[in-house]
Structures are given as C-alpha cells and as structure tokens.
Amino acid sequence: MKILVANRGEIAVRILRACREMGVPSVAVFSACDRTALHVGLADEAVSIGASPAAESYLNIERVIAAARATGATAVHPGYGFLAENAGFVRACGDEGLTFIGPSPDVIETMGGKTAARRAAIEAGVPVVPGTEALPDTLTDDALCGRADEIGYPLFIKAVAGGGGRGMRRVADRAGVVVGVAAARSEAGAAFGESTVYFERLVEGARHVEVQVLGDGHGVVVPFVERECSIQRRHQKVIEESPSVAVTPAIRAALAEAAVALSTAVSYASAGTLEFLLDPEGRFYFLEMNTRLQVEHPVTELVTGIDLVQWQIRIARGEPLTVDPARALTAVGHAIECRVYAEDPDAGFLPAPGRITVLRGPSGPGVRDDSGVEAGFDVPVFYDSMISKVSTWAPDRAGAIARMRSALHEYQIGGITTAIPALLWVLAQDRFRDGAFDTSFLDGVLAARAGESFSDLTAEQTDLAVIAAALSAYLSVPPTAAAAVGATPWRQAARLEGVGQ
C-alpha cells in the first residue's frame, strides 16, 4: 500500500506520521500557498495540485486523483473536511482502482445527510431528537408553522447539508418560524448549494457527547468510551475531553449499544463518530454521524492507547479488527484537547492569518501537540484557522486541566495571534472546572463578558508588558533567533543605527 494524504495542516501531519511508523510510503499534496507547509516536508513525496483556493486544489477531485496516479499511490486517506465525506470522490477513487480509507460511498450517503441518518437511526431503534423530515420548499407558511408547533419550542431550524453552525437558526416561538426558515435556507444555499432545512427540538441544557467506532465493514463494530464536546463557540467545538463527567457507566453502556446498533445496521467500515445530545436527565438522542476521522480523535487515543489512524489503515488493508473491546470502552485517566485557532480573541475572534515568526509548542509528560505549522510559515487565509491541537493526559480530570493550562502557558507563538488567551480563560472558569456546562455554556459566558480582553494582566504582567513594549521601541527586535554572540542589545541598537546612516 502507498497512501496519498488528500489533506493539509495538522491532520495531514498526523496521517503521514502513522504512515511512516507503519513503514507505508506516503504522498502529500499541496496548494500554492502550502509549498513550504509542514506536511509537505514530512511526506516521502509531495505533489503540487494547484492554486491556493481549496476549490482549485484540495477540493479538486481530478487533481487529487491525478496526483495519486502520477505517484503510483494505491490508497487515499482524506483526513477530515475537504473531500472526506464526498461520495463522488470516493467513487472516483474506486474507478481509479484506489483504496479509499474510509467507509463506502453508499454508507457516506446514508449517514452523511442529516435526515437520512435520522431515518436510519429510527430504523435501528436509536433515539433521535424529536424533529421533522426534510421540509419541501413548497410548504406554505402556515404549514411550516404547523410542523413547528408539532415539534414544540424552542426549536432548531437545521440545514440537511449543514455543518459548522451554518444554515442553523434557533427559534423561540411561532412568530420566528417563517423568517428563520427563510434565513436558514438562504445561508445554507450559499454555503452548501443545497437549501433544504428541517426542524429539530432544542434540547435544553443538553451536552454534546459522541461515540467513536471502528468497524471492519463485515458487521464487526467496536465502540469507544465517549468524548464530551460541549464547549463550543457558535457550534464550533473548542475544547473536547474524554471521558465525560456526565456519563455514568449505565449511560456509557447504552450509548455504546446505540452506536453499535446503528453502525452495524450499515455494516460500517473504518473510523466513524456518532454524535448525541445528552439531556440533564441522562437521556440521549442521536444527532448525526461523521463518516471519517474526527478532529478530536486524540483524546480517545490518549485514554485508550489505541491508535485510530493506524487502525483505519489496517482496516483498509483488509486486516482483521482485533481491538480489545474492553480497552476501547475503558478510559484510563482523563484527556482533554484544546483547538488552537489563529484568531484574535480580543477582536471578536477575527481570523488572524500571517507569518509565524517564532513557534515553540508545548511538550513534556502527558502533553501531545498535533501541530500543522512551524516557524517561518505563512498561515494562509484560504483554509480553516486551526493551526494545532494541544492534548493533555493525566490520571484525573483536574490533573489534565492543570497540565493543559501549563502547556498553553508555555506555548510560544509570535507573528500571529491565537485563541490561546481565551482557552486559558475558559479553563480557569469554575463552571468548566466543575464540569457543570452544556453546549450553550461558552456562547453564554462570552456574551456576558463581551469587549473585555482575555489577556487580563496581573500588576506584574502589566509592568513586564510596559517594559517589553518600551524595549521593542528602543531596540530592533530581530524577527528570528540571531543575536550575535557577546553582543549586548544596546550595542546592537548602535550598530543598526550605523547601518541606517
């Protein structure tokens, strides 16, 4: 097997590492702005596949297939995002004789559409959030309101093809239905080229928990201990952990049973994740299935010791699924993941692309840094702003949080801003530390503190910042490590002045 990784950033790096550990030759693909990206250097071979906009490179099926053909790759790992859940791409791989590392295109179609997946769940006896089927565009306003009344308020309008919170609207009462549907349809149409929406009851106080599964495609499915992903900003996950403080052994067993029932029903192959809402009474409802590797898979790897990417590759090779089910369902210790986005949290989380002047990722015991960037790299404007994921493990949740705070504290990155100050702020909140949160927690506390800087300084830190700012004006701070041996900064300032004259 020779694997082409049809992705970029940290997930391409993650997959390329798995290839190298397994002795599997690897091929990276890259767009114009990713020529010097980390994943390019970690692959055995690398192929340029086009211009920077994703549509002209990472989303371009023909170019990815051509790169596989040119390098003699025999398999494709799609990572997440881009072409990972594109059944057309999976079929194109099949036509080319390439093994797609993931489930079949039919399963992707069955489980990928939100309403189709709900139907499959209902058939498999898995509880779903009360909701409607896809709502035809031809429904009258009155009919829409009638369907909404049946579900009850508050409810969510969701796009069938949705993701990342787009095409999604919260509706508090009947009066908001018609305008909400119009807005959601328009947003979904613009974002996904598909404007169909449906209604789903809003489960108040719910957490987002999800079950990782591995399937061999022949009816064997191994469920894993749950991940808790309720810390979200605008429906985007920010912090994930495993296990969930809200999941008892009985709930865990029931979640696993539901995940197996649904995955087995579709003869699921490879790694997949079933997302559930868990209400304050411990009832859970299936939401959707992600038919691919998940961003937050490291927390599962840290508490079970099972390498999910290596298993995806083994399953694709046709090896038997010999994961120990007891180990998969038992968390040893606690793991937590923070997504490091290139954003400015003090400017409303504005995306912050740019050149990284200095980078020192966290390290040490119990710390895993899945980074997709390095010093000198220009974080591009064209793709998702996540530049790395920091994961920590400790025997208990408090220890994992303490280790995460320490790791983020020592994470040094210059030239761009990141959401790290906001992550540190969340980790310090009592409600987070107590585990007393639901999916609305983060948006709520962010709204309550709007405008305040996340980089709240102690008196000592303020003094240090004043000193550093003044020195930066006095001295020319070199963008990279280049202080001459024995030179004092004041001499360097003098020398620079000489150059300027």
Add this chain to the structure above:
Amino acid sequence: MKILVANRGEIAVRILRACREMGVPSVAVFSACDRTALHVGLADEAVSIGASPAAESYLNIERVIAAARATGATAVHPGYGFLAENAGFVRACGDEGLTFIGPSPDVIETMGGKTAARRAAIEAGVPVVPGTEALPDTLTDDALCGRADEIGYPLFIKAVAGGGGRGMRRVADRAGVVVGVAAARSEAGAAFGESTVYFERLVEGARHVEVQVLGDGHGVVVPFVERECSIQRRHQKVIEESPSVAVTPAIRAALAEAAVALSTAVSYASAGTLEFLLDPEGRFYFLEMNTRLQVEHPVTELVTGIDLVQWQIRIARGEPLTVDPARALTAVGHAIECRVYAEDPDAGFLPAPGRITVLRGPSGPGVRDDSGVEAGFDVPVFYDSMISKVSTWAPDRAGAIARMRSALHEYQIGGITTAIPALLWVLAQDRFRDGAFDTSFLDGVLAARAGESFSDLTAEQTDLAVIAAALSAYLSVPPTAAAAVGATPWRQAARLEGVGQ
C-alpha cells in the same frame, strides 16, 4: 512551597513543568552561558549564579543557597548530576531551613558510596555481585593479586566514588591486575578526588536492569516495573526501555522484593533507583542505588501513568504516598527512550557544542520530547552533551521502536551534529529489535564497524545530498526562517550579490 531548581537543561525544564502544573512557584538558576537557556524562560523567576564552569555555578553550594535565600524559595529540587547526591549540599539546605527534595543526607551517604551500598544490600539479604570491600592503598601487589584470584576472572576494578565508567577497568587475568589498579586509581583520583577502588566479578552476558522506587521516609516503599538500560556506550546509557524483554513475572516480583527490602531498610524517602545486573540465567545482583531522579524516568512514567517528579514534590511536602502499587508494578504497553547527545557519531562521538540554527522536535501520538534547548541557543561546552530525550510509547515493543524511528527521522536540528544517526542505526539492528543484547552489545557492534559513517545513504538520499550541497553553494542559505514572500531563491541570490558589490 516555592521550589528552586538547582539544575539546568532538560531536567530543569522537566521539574519546572511539574511545578507549574501543581501551581507551585518556581525559581531557576543559571550560569553565564545559560542566560537564554530554555529552563530560564520556563521558570517564574531566575537567578544568575555565576560563571559558566560548573564549579563556579551549578556546583557552587553557597551560590545556590544564596539564590534560594534571595528569592524566598522554601525547597530545592536538585535534578540529577551536579549537587543531587552531595550530602554536604543536603545538609547546607537543612541548615538554611530549605526542604531538600530527595532523601536524607545519611541515606545518600549510606547508599551513595558503592561499597557501603553493597554492605547494606548484603545486610538486607539482597544478592550482590561477588566482590571485595574497598581495597586499602597499602596492599602489596601480591595481596592485590590474591584478592583478585578469590573473585575470579574476568573482573572489574571499580572506583568507590565512580560513575559514568571512569575509574573502571576490565581485567582479563592475573597479569592485568596491578597495572589495572594503578590506572583506575589514577583516573578515579583525577575525576573524583578519591582514588580508592575495589574488585567485582564481571558477570558475562549480563543486562543492566533497574527498579524505580518511591518511599515516604516512614517505611512505605512502592517499587515500579523495571527499566532495561543495557544499551550503553562506554558505560553511558544511550537507550532505555520498560519493561525489559528479559524479565519474567517471577523475576519482576523478585526484583521488586529486593528493591523494597533494601529501600525499607534505610527508610528511603523520595524517588530512587536500584541498579541490578541480570545474568542470562535470570539471576540478579544489586549494583548500586541512585538516590535521586534518574535520566530515564520518563519510560516508567509512560508505562505506568505515574508522574514521578510530582510525587517527589508531594512526598517532600509530607503528603501520604498513595500510589497504587499494582499500577506501579504493571507496564501498560511499552516505552523506549533515546538520549540525544550533541556529538558527532561519525567523528568517534566527539562532543559537538555550538549554536542551534533550527530545531523542530518530534511530536504526535505516543511521542514525548524532553528537550533542554531550542533554536538560537548555544549548546555550551561546559556541561553534559545531552540536549534532549525522546521517548515513545506504543502498545508493544515493536510499535514503540517503529514510533521512535519515525520520531528521530523527523527530529530536525541544524547548526550542530547529534548522535541521532547512530541511534537510528542501533534501532535498525536485528539484535536490538529481537531484544537479544547485553551491556556489551553496543560497544561490540560499534567496534566492529569503526570508521563507517552512521549516515549510510541510499542512492536517492545521496542524490538529494549532492543537490542540497550544490544549492547551498549557489544560494546563501539563511540561518533562520526568513525567506521573503514571493521571492525566488535565485532572485535572493541576485540580491545578495548586489549587497556584496
């Protein structure tokens, strides 16, 4: 508690991280050449303690104590090396009211001297290698030979105060005794200021295994699953792992029992390690005890999930030792550590200090990088040449080795040479992969290939090297990340020429 870390490099970084995770304020000390060292930046406070030679800084008891006094530190963690096993330093800490994070000075004296430790082991019923007590300088040559005959050949002459292979001589027969003793005494005298030696039988085909313990100082001692440290170059450990392929459950239990007997006999407090020889028949012999944290402690942390440095701090605070003994004695998966020395393996492992121009440590699942350096740092000539330790974990030994090869492969360091090519070569040896080695393995295979480069290139790698060498002459390679956006290297070359004119 406020902890001063009386060390430098990776072990200071390791301890400072533990302090920050535990919320304990920390103080770093640094010598002149370490002003910008990594450990200085990771501490809450940092104090200059003198000139670069260790005797004028890290080994200077008065200056270390003065730094603690000036910063209000209440405890001192010595790391390993420097003052870690200096009973005089421990007493000076006590006189100053500082908690020494380690055992009592009496225990250090009892277990620190090799012949005293042997005596304690014999009293505790722990087997030792057949050998003599310290040999008085007044013995005649005939008497020396007589004592050697009693032990049998081959034997080792060892310095009572020895370490790192100094003051140690292998003697094959009676003819080598007198000259060997003279040489060992002279070397030990020069290195340790103490020339006394003793004889010990050379156990043929022996492995070096060791047992980590934690003691509470009140008679409770928890033994850990063994570490295997037989991969040594000139008596210096290079690769360590846990568990040992040669240790059966019965041997593990017996080793643990011996370690507990000896540690309990001295009411051992804090972390310590008992070193044993294990012969091919599974018999083991106590060698010596290291009354401090060991370089290779990460492999134990990786297979048990127990943080040894945090426990040292808890024990020093007087907290009860609540480590689960079953977990401590059970390896989950397999861990391996490679020491990355700044050496040139192709020049007889010559030390290679110098400025690090670029550094990208390995990362990802199952990889832990304990580094003491970063890009821009000048690796000093004054101290040990170990710049980092890479540890990997996997469910089994083959997986841990594969992961280590991948991690070292991606470890990028420029400006200095390191022993990484030699490590990769060892990891690829069949005897290493089969676990079929003893302490003489590495020196033997190194001698057999003397003069050959460890960087044995494939045809493709040779071509790439030729290309890179030619391009480096054509273009000015910037020492750090600074390629201007949009500039091609050929334009840059042209611009440089313009500057030169």
Add this chain to the structure above:
Amino acid sequence: MTSTPTPPGRTLRLHVEIAGSVRQVTVEPVSVDSSQARVSWDETSYVVDAVPRAGGFSLTMPGGSWASREVTCHTVAPGEVMLGLDGLQIRARVGDGRRAQPAGAAGAEGDHVVAAPMPGRVVRVSVEPGDVVTRGQGLAAVEAMKMENELASPVDGVVSEVRVSVDDTVEAGAVMVVVSAAVSPQVDHD
C-alpha cells in the same frame, strides 16, 4: 520598529499605552557593555536584563524582583506591537514621548474608512455610495479561513465611497468603504 534606534547609553522617553492607560516611560541602558537597562515610569523603576531572542526578548530582573520572562514581540502596525507573555497577548501602542498621542479617541467627525481587518475575499457589499447608515450597520463582509466577517459602520453617517466588489481579494488594511460621519454634538479635541 517604531522609533529610530538610539545611540548606546542615550536615554529615550516613550509613551506606552497598554489596556487603555498610557505611561511615560524612560529607557536608560546601564552601560553599553551590559545587557541591562533601567526602565522607569511614574513611581516605578526596574533594572532589567534584556537579551533579544527569537521573535522577542528574554527578560530577567537582577535588581531585586527576580522575575524572569520570555516575551514575544511583533509589530502589527506603525507604533503598535503585539506582545506575547505567559500565553497571553497584549496589544501595546508605543510612541515618541515628546509628541502626545493619546490613542483610542479618534474623532467622530469627518471621513471614516472601513478597512479589511485581515486579508480575504469580499463576499458581500451591502451599501452603495449615498446610502445613509447607522453606527454598527453592516457594510460589507470579508471571508477568511472559512469565516465570514461582517464589517460595521463605525459611525452614523453617509457612505461616500465603496472601493470593493464581491469576489475581490483584499489585503489587511485595504480600504473597503468610506463613511462620512453625521455631524456629532460631541467632539473630542486631541
């Protein structure tokens, strides 16, 4: 950086604004042969040992406080630096101490330019020249890193210029829309 380098040993006066408060700061090298300087403002005075390192400084305080820190530092705009410290990010304004230049209090009168906050693609233009807009009203949107960022009018006023169209690629700081402020009863004098 923001000011002309100064001869070794020469004292420099700067104003530094952090989190809304401005300090008049004096920087005075202890000697050109050491890496130490005295940095003072108000009643505060530190002797710091400052060694430049990758993207910033290593600071220690041999003069008593003993604090040690790595600070990263990059210029984001003339007179504006972004500092990184303990996982936090601090925007600081630094200027010549002789010219008073309190920041933040931009006048509410006259033309206000609405610039792209980061490089990206224009995905929406909601106004035309002559449109009357209110403070906070969306004028246009830029997409970067898969996120849409709505740009709002900083003032009540009238759109005087629209310089971009949908699908244009813009650099950070590119002027997109200009709004002429309605006459405001309150004017801040500099």
Add this chain to the structure above:
Amino acid sequence: MTSTPTPPGRTLRLHVEIAGSVRQVTVEPVSVDSSQARVSWDETSYVVDAVPRAGGFSLTMPGGSWASREVTCHTVAPGEVMLGLDGLQIRARVGDGRRAQPAGAAGAEGDHVVAAPMPGRVVRVSVEPGDVVTRGQGLAAVEAMKMENELASPVDGVVSEVRVSVDDTVEAGAVMVVVSAAVSPQVDHD
C-alpha cells in the same frame, strides 16, 4: 557560503564531494521567476524546486521523481557544509568546479597541525618539542561536555611545536601541536 553568489540565470559549475566521491555538478536556474533549477552531474539530471527555509531548504522534484525533502544545511568550515536529511548527517565539500581540489588526500610530508576538534579545556599535554611520535600516538587531550578527547598524531614524525598548556581554553580549530612528518616512501601527488 562557499562561493560568490551568481547572477540569476547564470550557470555554476561546482565539485561536490560526499562520502569520498566527487561529482562535477552544474546548477542552472530554470528562470529567475521560478524557484526551480536544473542540477546535473554525470548522467544524472534533476529539475528541483528549492525553497529556502529555516536553516536549509525544502526540495521537491516536479520533474518526475516527486521526492520531497527538508534538508538542513550549515557551513562548518570554508567549503564544507553539514547537511541534515531524514535524521542523517552528511558532511559535504563544495568547491569551485574550475579548481580541482580533491579532498582527503592530504600529503604525508611536511608539517601536520593537530587542532582542537571542538572548543574546550586542555587537560593533558603528553609531548614536548623534539619528541619522536608515531601515527596514532596521543599528543594532548581536550575536555568538552565532561568528556576527555585524546588528540592523536596523524603521522609518524617529530613534534616541532606545542602551542598549548594544561588548563588553557581553546576554540575549535585552534592549533595545539605541530608534527613534522618523517620522510615517507609514498607521496600522493594532487
């Protein structure tokens, strides 16, 4: 680096020695507007895309082979670079292709300098001027990083100079001892 930078587009001929074998290499940029160059020797020819990056290059080969590599690169002495590739370290000699300069075959006749291989402290000097020494005999020892490194005579000969004493601090490359070779029956001609 080892040679004067060359105008864009100009072809450069170099000799490159790696692992004892010397190749006459030609480097020819494809154009100044691309980051590609043709690098050829003997029957071998590659088009490489070379982008400078921290301490080295990123190389890809758009011309068919598709191999991609990060190579670190630093000059250790004039005409000598140390390359890092796939965790390996490769010493290469690079020189102007017009001047033949086969390395390694230093003549066995004349004065041989024994230099400190790294910075360190002299811990032993075993010879005096006039001593007769044999090839491989220890002359002095330097300590660095807690390791003693014995320096051996490269030839049979007579010690003509001893330039260091015990406890001296030496830099890498500092001449410590000079040995005049005994007349040898075999002389390599360059």
